[in-house]
Amino acid sequence: MRTEKALQRDMLAAHECADMTALPPLYLEAAELREQQGDMDAACFFYTHAYVYALDCGDRKIAAQAQAKLKAHGRDR
Amino acid sequence: MTMLDRDMLANVMRPIETANGLPNAFYTDADVFEAEKRVLFGSTWACMGFAKDVPNKGDANPVTFLGQPLLAVHGEDGNVKVFQNVCRHRGMILVEEKTTLRSTIRCPYHSWCYNFDGSLRTTPHVGGPGKNLHDCVKREELGLIEVRSHIFMDLIFVNIDGKAPAFEVHAAKLLDQWKEFADKPLYHAGEDSSFELQVNCNWKLAVENYCESYHLPWIHPGLNSYSRLEDHYHIEQPGNYSGQGTVVYNPKLDDTGRAFANFEGLTAKWDTGAEYISLYPNVLLGVHRDHFYGILLDPVSNGKTIERVEIYYTSPEMCAPEMADLRIKNAKMWKDIFIEDIFVVEGMQRGRSASFYDGGKFSPVMDNPTHLFHEWVAKRFANA
Numbered sequence: 001m002r003t004e005k006a007l008q009r010d011m012l013a014a015h016e017c018a019d020m021t022a023l024p025p026l027y028l029e030a031a032e033l034r035e036q037q038g039d040m041d042a043a044c045f046f047y048t049h050a051y052v053y054a055l056d057c058g059d060r061k062i063a064a065q066a067q068a069k070l071k072a073h074g075r076d077r
Numbered sequence: 078m079t080m081l082d083r084d085m086l087a088n089v090m091r092p093i094e095t096a097n098g099l100p101n102a103f104y105t106d107a108d109v110f111e112a113e114k115r116v117l118f119g120s121t122w123a124c125m126g127f128a129k130d131v132p133n134k135g136d137a138n139p140v141t142f143l144g145q146p147l148l149a150v151h152g153e154d155g156n157v158k159v160f161q162n163v164c165r166h167r168g169m170i171l172v173e174e175k176t177t178l179r180s181t182i183r184c185p186y187h188s189w190c191y192n193f194d195g196s197l198r199t200t201p202h203v204g205g206p207g208k209n210l211h212d213c214v215k216r217e218e219l220g221l222i223e224v225r226s227h228i229f230m231d232l233i234f235v236n237i238d239g240k241a242p243a244f245e246v247h248a249a250k251l252l253d254q255w256k257e258f259a260d261k262p263l264y265h266a267g268e269d270s271s272f273e274l275q276v277n278c279n280w281k282l283a284v285e286n287y288c289e290s291y292h293l294p295w296i297h298p299g300l301n302s303y304s305r306l307e308d309h310y311h312i313e314q315p316g317n318y319s320g321q322g323t324v325v326y327n328p329k330l331d332d333t334g335r336a337f338a339n340f341e342g343l344t345a346k347w348d349t350g351a352e353y354i355s356l357y358p359n360v361l362l363g364v365h366r367d368h369f370y371g372i373l374l375d376p377v378s379n380g381k382t383i384e385r386v387e388i389y390y391t392s393p394e395m396c397a398p399e400m401a402d403l404r405i406k407n408a409k410m411w412k413d414i415f416i417e418d419i420f421v422v423e424g425m426q427r428g429r430s431a432s433f434y435d436g437g438k439f440s441p442v443m444d445n446p447t448h449l450f451h452e453w454v455a456k457r458f459a460n461a
Contacts, residue, residue: 040207041206041207042206042207043207044206044207044208045202045206045207046207047207048199048201048202048207048209049201051199051201052183052188052190052199052201055179055180055181055183055190055198055199056179056180056181056183056190057179058179058180060180063180070209074210075207075208075209075210076199076209076210077210077216
Protein backbone atom coordinates (compact mmCIF):
# COMPACT_ATOMS: atom_id res chain seq x y z
CA MET A 1 0.00 0.00 0.00
CA ARG A 2 1.21 3.48 -0.92
CA THR A 3 1.68 6.22 1.61
CA GLU A 4 -1.00 8.83 1.79
CA LYS A 5 1.33 11.36 0.20
CA ALA A 6 2.15 9.05 -2.71
CA LEU A 7 -1.54 8.35 -3.23
CA GLN A 8 -2.34 12.04 -3.33
CA ARG A 9 0.39 12.59 -5.89
CA ASP A 10 -0.81 9.71 -8.08
CA MET A 11 -4.44 10.82 -7.86
CA LEU A 12 -3.56 14.35 -8.90
CA ALA A 13 -1.44 13.04 -11.76
CA ALA A 14 -4.32 10.82 -12.98
CA HIS A 15 -6.75 13.74 -12.80
CA GLU A 16 -4.31 16.00 -14.60
CA CYS A 17 -3.94 13.69 -17.58
CA ALA A 18 -7.62 12.62 -17.41
CA ASP A 19 -6.62 8.99 -16.95
CA MET A 20 -10.09 7.96 -15.81
CA THR A 21 -9.36 4.25 -15.56
CA ALA A 22 -6.56 4.93 -13.06
CA LEU A 23 -8.88 6.76 -10.68
CA PRO A 24 -11.08 3.97 -9.23
CA PRO A 25 -8.23 1.85 -7.83
CA LEU A 26 -6.46 4.94 -6.46
CA TYR A 27 -9.57 6.18 -4.64
CA LEU A 28 -10.31 2.66 -3.44
CA GLU A 29 -6.82 2.45 -1.99
CA ALA A 30 -7.22 5.82 -0.31
CA ALA A 31 -10.54 4.66 1.14
CA GLU A 32 -9.05 1.46 2.50
CA LEU A 33 -6.17 3.39 4.05
CA ARG A 34 -8.59 5.68 5.88
CA GLU A 35 -10.71 2.74 6.94
CA GLN A 36 -7.63 1.08 8.46
CA GLN A 37 -7.01 4.31 10.34
CA GLY A 38 -10.56 4.09 11.68
CA ASP A 39 -11.77 7.25 9.96
CA MET A 40 -14.99 5.98 8.35
CA ASP A 41 -16.23 9.41 7.23
CA ALA A 42 -13.06 10.02 5.25
CA ALA A 43 -13.08 6.41 4.03
CA CYS A 44 -16.63 6.79 2.69
CA PHE A 45 -15.68 10.04 0.98
CA PHE A 46 -13.03 8.10 -0.94
CA TYR A 47 -15.28 5.04 -1.44
CA THR A 48 -17.82 7.40 -3.01
CA HIS A 49 -15.25 8.66 -5.49
CA ALA A 50 -14.06 5.15 -6.22
CA TYR A 51 -17.69 4.16 -6.84
CA VAL A 52 -18.51 7.10 -9.11
CA TYR A 53 -15.34 6.87 -11.18
CA ALA A 54 -15.72 3.10 -11.43
CA LEU A 55 -19.27 3.55 -12.76
CA ASP A 56 -18.01 6.18 -15.14
CA CYS A 57 -15.29 4.03 -16.66
CA GLY A 58 -17.16 0.72 -16.47
CA ASP A 59 -15.00 -0.89 -13.77
CA ARG A 60 -17.75 -3.14 -12.45
CA LYS A 61 -15.55 -4.87 -9.89
CA ILE A 62 -14.48 -1.72 -8.06
CA ALA A 63 -17.96 -0.22 -8.44
CA ALA A 64 -19.40 -3.26 -6.66
CA GLN A 65 -16.69 -3.24 -3.98
CA ALA A 66 -17.08 0.45 -3.19
CA GLN A 67 -20.86 0.31 -3.29
CA ALA A 68 -20.86 -2.62 -0.88
CA LYS A 69 -18.74 -0.67 1.60
CA LEU A 70 -20.96 2.38 1.31
CA LYS A 71 -24.08 0.27 1.79
CA ALA A 72 -22.58 -1.51 4.77
CA HIS A 73 -22.03 1.84 6.46
CA GLY A 74 -25.45 3.21 5.50
CA ARG A 75 -23.98 5.74 3.07
CA ASP A 76 -25.59 4.55 -0.16
CA ARG A 77 -27.97 1.97 -1.54
CA MET B 78 -49.15 35.81 -32.79
CA THR B 79 -50.39 39.31 -33.42
CA MET B 80 -49.63 38.80 -37.11
CA LEU B 81 -52.21 36.04 -37.35
CA ASP B 82 -55.92 36.38 -37.22
CA ARG B 83 -58.79 33.98 -37.62
CA ASP B 84 -59.69 35.26 -41.11
CA MET B 85 -56.19 34.54 -42.39
CA LEU B 86 -56.32 31.00 -41.02
CA ALA B 87 -59.84 30.52 -42.40
CA ASN B 88 -58.57 31.49 -45.86
CA VAL B 89 -55.96 28.75 -45.68
CA MET B 90 -58.50 26.15 -44.56
CA ARG B 91 -60.89 26.81 -47.44
CA PRO B 92 -61.13 24.24 -50.26
CA ILE B 93 -58.11 24.42 -52.51
CA GLU B 94 -60.02 26.19 -55.28
CA THR B 95 -60.44 29.31 -53.16
CA ALA B 96 -57.79 28.90 -50.47
CA ASN B 97 -54.72 31.03 -49.96
CA GLY B 98 -51.44 29.65 -48.72
CA LEU B 99 -50.17 30.40 -45.23
CA PRO B 100 -49.56 34.09 -44.61
CA ASN B 101 -46.08 35.59 -44.51
CA ALA B 102 -45.92 35.61 -40.73
CA PHE B 103 -45.54 31.84 -40.74
CA TYR B 104 -42.20 32.30 -42.48
CA THR B 105 -40.90 35.56 -41.11
CA ASP B 106 -42.33 36.21 -37.65
CA ALA B 107 -40.21 35.13 -34.69
CA ASP B 108 -43.27 34.88 -32.44
CA VAL B 109 -44.94 32.47 -34.84
CA PHE B 110 -41.79 30.37 -34.97
CA GLU B 111 -41.80 30.18 -31.17
CA ALA B 112 -45.48 29.25 -31.16
CA GLU B 113 -44.84 26.51 -33.73
CA LYS B 114 -42.58 24.73 -31.27
CA ARG B 115 -45.62 24.05 -29.13
CA VAL B 116 -48.46 23.97 -31.68
CA LEU B 117 -46.81 22.08 -34.54
CA PHE B 118 -44.01 20.13 -32.86
CA GLY B 119 -44.38 19.68 -29.12
CA SER B 120 -47.98 18.52 -29.19
CA THR B 121 -47.51 15.85 -31.87
CA TRP B 122 -44.80 13.43 -32.98
CA ALA B 123 -41.75 15.17 -34.40
CA CYS B 124 -38.46 13.62 -35.44
CA MET B 125 -35.34 14.48 -33.40
CA GLY B 126 -32.77 11.98 -34.70
CA PHE B 127 -31.88 8.57 -36.05
CA ALA B 128 -31.49 5.34 -34.12
CA LYS B 129 -28.45 4.46 -36.22
CA ASP B 130 -26.54 7.09 -34.23
CA VAL B 131 -26.92 5.01 -31.04
CA PRO B 132 -26.50 1.43 -32.31
CA ASN B 133 -24.94 -0.14 -29.19
CA LYS B 134 -25.57 -0.30 -25.46
CA GLY B 135 -24.41 2.86 -23.77
CA ASP B 136 -24.35 4.92 -26.94
CA ALA B 137 -25.59 8.41 -26.20
CA ASN B 138 -26.34 11.18 -28.67
CA PRO B 139 -27.13 14.68 -27.41
CA VAL B 140 -29.25 16.80 -29.72
CA THR B 141 -30.57 20.31 -29.46
CA PHE B 142 -33.97 20.14 -31.07
CA LEU B 143 -36.14 23.25 -31.23
CA GLY B 144 -33.94 24.70 -28.53
CA GLN B 145 -34.49 21.73 -26.20
CA PRO B 146 -31.46 19.75 -25.03
CA LEU B 147 -32.37 16.10 -25.64
CA LEU B 148 -30.36 12.92 -25.18
CA ALA B 149 -30.96 9.62 -26.97
CA VAL B 150 -29.52 6.67 -25.04
CA HIS B 151 -29.30 3.01 -26.05
CA GLY B 152 -30.15 1.15 -22.86
CA GLU B 153 -29.03 -2.13 -21.32
CA ASP B 154 -32.29 -3.70 -22.52
CA GLY B 155 -31.56 -2.78 -26.13
CA ASN B 156 -34.19 -0.05 -26.28
CA VAL B 157 -33.47 3.56 -27.14
CA LYS B 158 -34.91 6.18 -24.82
CA VAL B 159 -34.92 9.95 -25.08
CA PHE B 160 -34.39 12.16 -22.05
CA GLN B 161 -34.08 15.84 -21.43
CA ASN B 162 -30.31 16.19 -21.32
CA VAL B 163 -30.18 17.85 -17.90
CA CYS B 164 -29.31 16.75 -14.41
CA ARG B 165 -32.19 16.82 -11.92
CA HIS B 166 -29.88 18.54 -9.45
CA ARG B 167 -28.74 21.85 -10.94
CA GLY B 168 -29.91 21.53 -14.52
CA MET B 169 -26.43 20.97 -15.89
CA ILE B 170 -26.15 19.53 -19.39
CA LEU B 171 -25.24 15.88 -18.88
CA VAL B 172 -23.68 14.81 -22.17
CA GLU B 173 -22.03 17.36 -24.44
CA GLU B 174 -21.15 15.22 -27.43
CA LYS B 175 -21.92 11.87 -29.00
CA THR B 176 -20.24 9.16 -26.94
CA THR B 177 -20.39 5.61 -25.64
CA LEU B 178 -21.07 5.56 -21.93
CA ARG B 179 -19.61 2.69 -19.93
CA SER B 180 -22.19 2.11 -17.23
CA THR B 181 -23.64 5.42 -16.10
CA ILE B 182 -24.66 8.89 -17.17
CA ARG B 183 -22.58 11.01 -14.81
CA CYS B 184 -23.29 14.68 -14.43
CA PRO B 185 -19.99 16.50 -14.91
CA TYR B 186 -20.90 19.02 -12.17
CA HIS B 187 -21.55 17.18 -8.87
CA SER B 188 -21.40 13.65 -10.29
CA TRP B 189 -24.98 12.60 -9.76
CA CYS B 190 -25.13 9.32 -11.68
CA TYR B 191 -28.04 7.94 -13.69
CA ASN B 192 -28.63 4.48 -15.13
CA PHE B 193 -29.24 4.18 -18.87
CA ASP B 194 -32.96 3.78 -18.14
CA GLY B 195 -32.88 7.24 -16.55
CA SER B 196 -33.19 6.13 -12.92
CA LEU B 197 -31.00 7.97 -10.44
CA ARG B 198 -28.28 5.64 -9.22
CA THR B 199 -26.22 7.64 -6.77
CA THR B 200 -26.03 11.14 -5.35
CA PRO B 201 -22.47 11.62 -4.08
CA HIS B 202 -22.08 13.55 -0.84
CA VAL B 203 -25.70 14.72 -0.99
CA GLY B 204 -26.02 14.26 2.77
CA GLY B 205 -22.53 15.62 3.50
CA PRO B 206 -19.04 14.26 2.71
CA GLY B 207 -19.15 10.49 2.23
CA LYS B 208 -22.92 10.41 2.84
CA ASN B 209 -24.73 9.73 -0.41
CA LEU B 210 -28.26 9.58 0.96
CA HIS B 211 -30.60 12.16 2.41
CA ASP B 212 -34.25 11.74 3.35
CA CYS B 213 -35.21 14.77 1.27
CA VAL B 214 -33.51 13.54 -1.87
CA LYS B 215 -35.76 10.73 -3.05
CA ARG B 216 -33.94 9.01 -5.88
CA GLU B 217 -37.06 7.27 -7.12
CA GLU B 218 -38.57 10.70 -7.82
CA LEU B 219 -35.49 12.16 -9.44
CA GLY B 220 -34.84 10.09 -12.52
CA LEU B 221 -34.05 11.82 -15.77
CA ILE B 222 -37.05 13.41 -17.40
CA GLU B 223 -38.00 11.04 -20.18
CA VAL B 224 -39.46 12.36 -23.39
CA ARG B 225 -42.01 10.06 -24.98
CA SER B 226 -40.39 8.51 -28.03
CA HIS B 227 -40.98 6.00 -30.77
CA ILE B 228 -38.74 4.62 -33.50
CA PHE B 229 -40.20 4.21 -36.97
CA MET B 230 -37.99 3.23 -39.91
CA ASP B 231 -34.97 4.20 -37.81
CA LEU B 232 -36.26 7.73 -37.21
CA ILE B 233 -36.60 8.70 -33.56
CA PHE B 234 -39.87 10.54 -33.02
CA VAL B 235 -40.62 12.44 -29.83
CA ASN B 236 -43.85 13.77 -28.40
CA ILE B 237 -42.60 16.46 -26.09
CA ASP B 238 -45.85 17.30 -24.28
CA GLY B 239 -46.61 13.60 -23.82
CA LYS B 240 -50.26 14.06 -24.74
CA ALA B 241 -50.44 13.00 -28.39
CA PRO B 242 -52.13 9.71 -29.31
CA ALA B 243 -49.74 6.73 -29.44
CA PHE B 244 -47.46 6.84 -32.49
CA GLU B 245 -49.16 3.77 -33.92
CA VAL B 246 -52.44 5.69 -33.84
CA HIS B 247 -50.90 8.95 -35.03
CA ALA B 248 -49.23 7.27 -38.03
CA ALA B 249 -51.77 4.50 -38.58
CA LYS B 250 -52.54 5.50 -42.18
CA LEU B 251 -48.87 5.66 -43.13
CA LEU B 252 -48.15 2.38 -41.37
CA ASP B 253 -50.89 0.88 -43.50
CA GLN B 254 -49.82 2.59 -46.73
CA TRP B 255 -46.25 1.37 -46.25
CA LYS B 256 -47.02 -1.85 -44.42
CA GLU B 257 -44.75 -3.69 -46.83
CA PHE B 258 -41.79 -1.62 -45.62
CA ALA B 259 -42.60 -0.77 -42.03
CA ASP B 260 -41.32 -3.98 -40.46
CA LYS B 261 -38.36 -4.53 -42.77
CA PRO B 262 -34.91 -4.26 -41.21
CA LEU B 263 -32.94 -1.33 -42.59
CA TYR B 264 -29.19 -1.19 -42.97
CA HIS B 265 -27.10 1.95 -42.98
CA ALA B 266 -23.65 1.95 -44.52
CA GLY B 267 -22.18 4.91 -42.66
CA GLU B 268 -20.69 8.11 -44.00
CA ASP B 269 -21.24 7.44 -47.70
CA SER B 270 -24.99 7.23 -47.07
CA SER B 271 -25.33 10.32 -44.98
CA PHE B 272 -25.28 14.02 -45.79
CA GLU B 273 -26.55 17.32 -44.52
CA LEU B 274 -27.70 20.49 -46.27
CA GLN B 275 -27.99 23.87 -44.58
CA VAL B 276 -30.70 25.89 -46.23
CA ASN B 277 -31.68 29.52 -45.71
CA CYS B 278 -35.39 28.96 -45.54
CA ASN B 279 -38.15 28.24 -43.10
CA TRP B 280 -38.58 24.50 -42.51
CA LYS B 281 -42.11 24.54 -43.94
CA LEU B 282 -40.88 25.51 -47.39
CA ALA B 283 -38.80 22.33 -47.47
CA VAL B 284 -41.93 20.31 -46.61
CA GLU B 285 -44.02 22.10 -49.21
CA ASN B 286 -41.50 21.69 -51.99
CA TYR B 287 -40.92 18.03 -51.17
CA CYS B 288 -44.52 16.92 -51.18
CA GLU B 289 -45.54 18.15 -54.65
CA SER B 290 -44.50 16.92 -58.07
CA TYR B 291 -45.58 20.07 -59.93
CA HIS B 292 -42.07 21.50 -59.85
CA LEU B 293 -40.25 18.39 -61.03
CA PRO B 294 -39.99 19.12 -64.79
CA TRP B 295 -38.82 22.67 -64.14
CA ILE B 296 -36.43 22.22 -61.27
CA HIS B 297 -35.26 18.66 -61.94
CA PRO B 298 -35.17 18.42 -65.76
CA GLY B 299 -32.88 15.43 -65.41
CA LEU B 300 -35.83 13.43 -64.13
CA ASN B 301 -37.84 14.08 -67.31
CA SER B 302 -36.00 11.34 -69.15
CA TYR B 303 -37.47 8.61 -66.99
CA SER B 304 -39.93 10.16 -64.61
CA ARG B 305 -42.24 12.60 -66.33
CA LEU B 306 -44.85 14.67 -64.58
CA GLU B 307 -47.66 12.42 -65.80
CA ASP B 308 -45.97 9.43 -64.19
CA HIS B 309 -46.61 10.93 -60.74
CA TYR B 310 -49.63 10.85 -58.47
CA HIS B 311 -50.60 12.73 -55.33
CA ILE B 312 -50.56 11.13 -51.90
CA GLU B 313 -53.06 12.85 -49.63
CA GLN B 314 -53.81 12.05 -46.03
CA PRO B 315 -55.41 15.15 -44.49
CA GLY B 316 -54.06 16.13 -41.11
CA ASN B 317 -51.17 13.72 -41.23
CA TYR B 318 -49.06 13.56 -44.38
CA SER B 319 -48.96 14.29 -48.08
CA GLY B 320 -46.64 13.62 -50.96
CA GLN B 321 -46.26 12.11 -54.36
CA GLY B 322 -45.62 8.79 -55.95
CA THR B 323 -44.11 7.67 -59.23
CA VAL B 324 -44.97 4.62 -61.31
CA VAL B 325 -41.74 4.49 -63.31
CA TYR B 326 -39.00 4.02 -60.73
CA ASN B 327 -36.18 2.25 -62.52
CA PRO B 328 -32.74 3.13 -61.19
CA LYS B 329 -29.68 2.62 -63.37
CA LEU B 330 -26.65 3.35 -61.28
CA ASP B 331 -24.27 1.04 -63.11
CA ASP B 332 -23.80 0.25 -66.82
CA THR B 333 -22.85 -3.34 -66.11
CA GLY B 334 -26.20 -4.11 -64.51
CA ARG B 335 -25.10 -4.16 -60.88
CA ALA B 336 -27.90 -3.01 -58.64
CA PHE B 337 -29.00 -2.96 -55.03
CA ALA B 338 -31.01 -5.94 -53.85
CA ASN B 339 -34.70 -5.34 -53.29
CA PHE B 340 -36.57 -5.65 -50.03
CA GLU B 341 -37.99 -9.14 -49.85
CA GLY B 342 -41.65 -9.91 -50.36
CA LEU B 343 -42.78 -6.68 -51.99
CA THR B 344 -45.87 -6.70 -54.20
CA ALA B 345 -45.69 -5.86 -57.91
CA LYS B 346 -46.66 -2.23 -57.25
CA TRP B 347 -43.14 -1.57 -56.08
CA ASP B 348 -41.42 -3.05 -59.15
CA THR B 349 -41.61 0.39 -60.70
CA GLY B 350 -43.23 2.35 -57.90
CA ALA B 351 -41.68 4.75 -55.42
CA GLU B 352 -43.29 7.13 -52.96
CA TYR B 353 -42.18 10.38 -51.34
CA ILE B 354 -44.04 11.57 -48.30
CA SER B 355 -43.88 14.54 -45.94
CA LEU B 356 -44.98 13.22 -42.57
CA TYR B 357 -45.98 16.36 -40.68
CA PRO B 358 -44.30 18.22 -39.20
CA ASN B 359 -40.66 17.64 -40.05
CA VAL B 360 -39.96 14.33 -41.76
CA LEU B 361 -39.48 13.70 -45.46
CA LEU B 362 -39.41 10.06 -46.50
CA GLY B 363 -38.73 8.14 -49.70
CA VAL B 364 -39.36 4.44 -50.28
CA HIS B 365 -38.16 2.38 -53.21
CA ARG B 366 -37.89 -1.34 -53.69
CA ASP B 367 -34.11 -1.18 -53.19
CA HIS B 368 -33.56 1.62 -50.69
CA PHE B 369 -35.20 3.99 -48.26
CA TYR B 370 -34.23 7.42 -47.09
CA GLY B 371 -35.34 9.66 -44.28
CA ILE B 372 -34.80 13.40 -44.07
CA LEU B 373 -35.01 15.15 -40.72
CA LEU B 374 -35.79 18.85 -41.01
CA ASP B 375 -34.20 20.64 -38.10
CA PRO B 376 -35.72 24.12 -37.79
CA VAL B 377 -32.76 26.04 -36.48
CA SER B 378 -34.50 29.39 -36.78
CA ASN B 379 -37.24 31.10 -38.72
CA GLY B 380 -35.14 31.35 -41.85
CA LYS B 381 -32.68 28.51 -41.42
CA THR B 382 -33.19 24.78 -41.69
CA ILE B 383 -30.80 21.85 -41.59
CA GLU B 384 -31.82 18.93 -43.77
CA ARG B 385 -30.26 15.72 -42.50
CA VAL B 386 -30.42 12.90 -45.01
CA GLU B 387 -29.82 9.22 -44.16
CA ILE B 388 -30.05 6.48 -46.79
CA TYR B 389 -30.74 2.84 -45.90
CA TYR B 390 -30.45 -0.41 -47.83
CA THR B 391 -32.02 -3.82 -47.71
CA SER B 392 -29.29 -6.07 -46.34
CA PRO B 393 -25.82 -6.01 -44.77
CA GLU B 394 -24.40 -7.08 -48.16
CA MET B 395 -25.61 -3.80 -49.69
CA CYS B 396 -23.54 -2.00 -47.06
CA ALA B 397 -20.35 -3.94 -47.86
CA PRO B 398 -17.29 -2.18 -49.33
CA GLU B 399 -17.91 -3.82 -52.75
CA MET B 400 -21.12 -1.83 -53.05
CA ALA B 401 -19.60 1.47 -51.95
CA ASP B 402 -19.34 2.87 -55.49
CA LEU B 403 -23.05 2.32 -56.10
CA ARG B 404 -23.98 3.76 -52.74
CA ILE B 405 -21.86 6.84 -53.44
CA LYS B 406 -23.57 7.27 -56.82
CA ASN B 407 -26.99 6.88 -55.26
CA ALA B 408 -26.24 9.37 -52.48
CA LYS B 409 -24.83 11.82 -55.05
CA MET B 410 -27.93 11.47 -57.21
CA TRP B 411 -30.19 12.38 -54.30
CA LYS B 412 -27.89 15.12 -53.05
CA ASP B 413 -27.80 16.73 -56.50
CA ILE B 414 -31.60 16.65 -56.67
CA PHE B 415 -31.99 18.16 -53.21
CA ILE B 416 -29.42 20.82 -54.05
CA GLU B 417 -31.44 21.72 -57.16
CA ASP B 418 -34.30 22.55 -54.79
CA ILE B 419 -32.31 24.97 -52.65
CA PHE B 420 -32.62 28.08 -54.82
CA VAL B 421 -36.38 27.54 -54.90
CA VAL B 422 -36.94 27.26 -51.17
CA GLU B 423 -34.51 30.08 -50.47
CA GLY B 424 -36.21 32.20 -53.15
CA MET B 425 -39.62 31.56 -51.60
CA GLN B 426 -38.21 32.49 -48.19
CA ARG B 427 -37.01 35.85 -49.52
CA GLY B 428 -40.34 36.22 -51.32
CA ARG B 429 -42.10 36.04 -47.98
CA SER B 430 -40.80 39.53 -47.19
CA ALA B 431 -43.11 40.93 -49.87
CA SER B 432 -45.61 42.67 -47.62
CA PHE B 433 -48.61 42.38 -49.96
CA TYR B 434 -48.09 38.72 -50.83
CA ASP B 435 -51.26 36.98 -49.68
CA GLY B 436 -49.91 33.45 -49.21
CA GLY B 437 -50.43 32.56 -52.84
CA LYS B 438 -52.91 30.91 -55.17
CA PHE B 439 -52.89 27.12 -55.46
CA SER B 440 -53.37 25.05 -58.58
CA PRO B 441 -56.46 23.00 -57.70
CA VAL B 442 -54.96 20.13 -59.67
CA MET B 443 -51.26 20.18 -58.90
CA ASP B 444 -50.85 21.75 -55.45
CA ASN B 445 -53.11 19.49 -53.41
CA PRO B 446 -50.35 17.97 -51.22
CA THR B 447 -49.03 21.45 -50.40
CA HIS B 448 -52.50 22.72 -49.60
CA LEU B 449 -53.03 19.80 -47.24
CA PHE B 450 -49.90 20.74 -45.33
CA HIS B 451 -50.95 24.39 -45.09
CA GLU B 452 -54.39 23.31 -43.96
CA TRP B 453 -52.81 21.13 -41.24
CA VAL B 454 -50.75 24.07 -39.98
CA ALA B 455 -53.70 26.45 -40.05
CA LYS B 456 -56.03 24.01 -38.27
CA ARG B 457 -53.57 23.37 -35.48
CA PHE B 458 -53.15 27.12 -34.94
CA ALA B 459 -56.89 27.70 -35.17
CA ASN B 460 -57.48 25.07 -32.50
CA ALA B 461 -54.52 26.01 -30.30
